[in-house]
Amino acid sequence: xxxxxxxxxxxxxxxxxxxxxxxxxxxxxxxxxxxxxxxxxxxxxxxxxxxxxxxxxxxxxxxxxxxxxxxxxxxxxxxxxxxxxxxxxxxxxxxxxxxxxxxxxxxxxxxxxxxxxxxxxxxxxxxxxxxxxxxxxxxxxxxxxxxxxxxxxxxxxxxxxxxxxxxxxxxxxxxxxxxxxxxxxxxxxxxxxxxxxxxxxxxxxxxxxxxxxxxxxxxxxxxxxxxxxxxxxxxxxxxxxxxxxxxxxxxxxxxxxxxxxxxxxxxxxxxxxxxxxxxxxxxxxxxxxxxxxxxxxxxxxxxxxxxxxxxxxxxxxxxxxxxxxxxxxxxxxxxxxxxxxxxxxxxxxxxxx
Numbered sequence: 001x002x003x004x005x006x007x008x009x010x011x012x013x014x015x016x017x018x019x020x021x022x023x024x025x026x027x028x029x030x031x032x033x034x035x036x037x038x039x040x041x042x043x044x045x046x047x048x049x050x051x052x053x054x055x056x057x058x059x060x061x062x063x064x065x066x067x068x069x070x071x072x073x074x075x076x077x078x079x080x081x082x083x084x085x086x087x088x089x090x091x092x093x094x095x096x097x098x099x100x101x102x103x104x105x106x107x108x109x110x111x112x113x114x115x116x117x118x119x120x121x122x123x124x125x126x127x128x129x130x131x132x133x134x135x136x137x138x139x140x141x142x143x144x145x146x147x148x149x150x151x152x153x154x155x156x157x158x159x160x161x162x163x164x165x166x167x168x169x170x171x172x173x174x175x176x177x178x179x180x181x182x183x184x185x186x187x188x189x190x191x192x193x194x195x196x197x198x199x200x201x202x203x204x205x206x207x208x209x210x211x212x213x214x215x216x217x218x219x220x221x222x223x224x225x226x227x228x229x230x231x232x233x234x235x236x237x238x239x240x241x242x243x244x245x246x247x248x249x250x251x252x253x254x255x256x257x258x259x260x261x262x263x264x265x266x267x268x269x270x271x272x273x274x275x276x277x278x279x280x281x282x283x284x285x286x287x288x289x290x291x292x293x294x295x296x297x298x299x300x301x302x303x304x305x306x307x308x309x310x311x312x313x314x315x316x317x318x319x320x321x322x323x324x325x326x327x328x329x330x331x332x333x334x335x336x337x338x339x340x341x342x343x344x345x346x347x348x349x350x351x352x353x
């Protein structure tokens with residue numbers, strides 16, 4: 001049985017209507033507010049309310065000259081949860097969704113005159129189009145293969161889907177859209193807020209749900225925007241998307257300090273230019289999120305192994321300058337090697353006691 005069409009229609013996108021509205025005026029319709037910035041021939045009308053806002057052009061230059069109106073859009077409510085936006089395929093839209101997510105939809109991207117678009121955050125706890133069990137199975141595979149750092153938080157999953165009046169569409173777009181999904185790093189420390197173990201921002205990538213096989217597939221076109229704290233990617237198909245982190249196995253940035261380590265010398269101390277103290281030891285910094293540090297003598301004899309805890313934050317580990325038996329190492333030059341995933345780096349340090 002077809003569901004009834006329950007919606008509110010927001011004012012037509014007509015150039016004449018835009019010009020007739022005072023600069024500071026707004027029009028209200030249900031939970032949305034419609035504003036016009038008084039720009040003709042390609043201006044924008046913005047509607048916002050709840051967690052959604054929509055930017056749609058009025059009198060866009062892409063429209064035929066004989067069409068002074070850009071049409072209208074409708075907020076479809078009632079049995080529709082979440083509210084869906086009824087849009088026109090002849091227009092381009094900028095949709096800002098839950099939590100700071102955004103979708104740029106170009107004109108002509110959908111193969112029908114009008115269509116509905118819904119933006120759902122946390123489709124596991126509040127399903128829209130996808131069976132939550134499929135997402136849960138994909139999440140389990142992700143952790144099994146990538147470890148605890150690859151755990152997928154519910155707040156990092158979005159369902160972006162197309163509909164007609166009675167059913168879901170397959171999501172295929174005729175023109176590429178642009179999706180932007182935000183990540184949380186309020187203190188700017190390079191770690192995703194609220195993750196345990198801590199996930200590094202530089203490991204976040206955009207993933208798409210493969211519903212048939214119940215697994216996440218990485219989208220290689222995703223690009224991080226540090227200024228906006230988001231990841232953006234062009235899309236040819238709408239689906240369920242997630243931001244997923246993982247292990248940071250880069251070892252090139254790793255270094256040790258202070259070197260030389262001279263805790264009894266004239267510059268002993270931990271301040272700038274200090275050569276260290278027995279209590280502070282030698283610090284290895286800029287470490288990967290997992291792996292080991294191994295220390296050897298110059299002739300290759302093993303001295304000490306330090307395990308890097310998964311998700312270490314901050315990314316630093318202290319060597320107490322002792323061997324595996326807890327004995328202080330003698331004055332000499334030592335080799336260190338850090339190994340993470342398939343990567344390794346070797347360096348030297350000097351101890352003077």
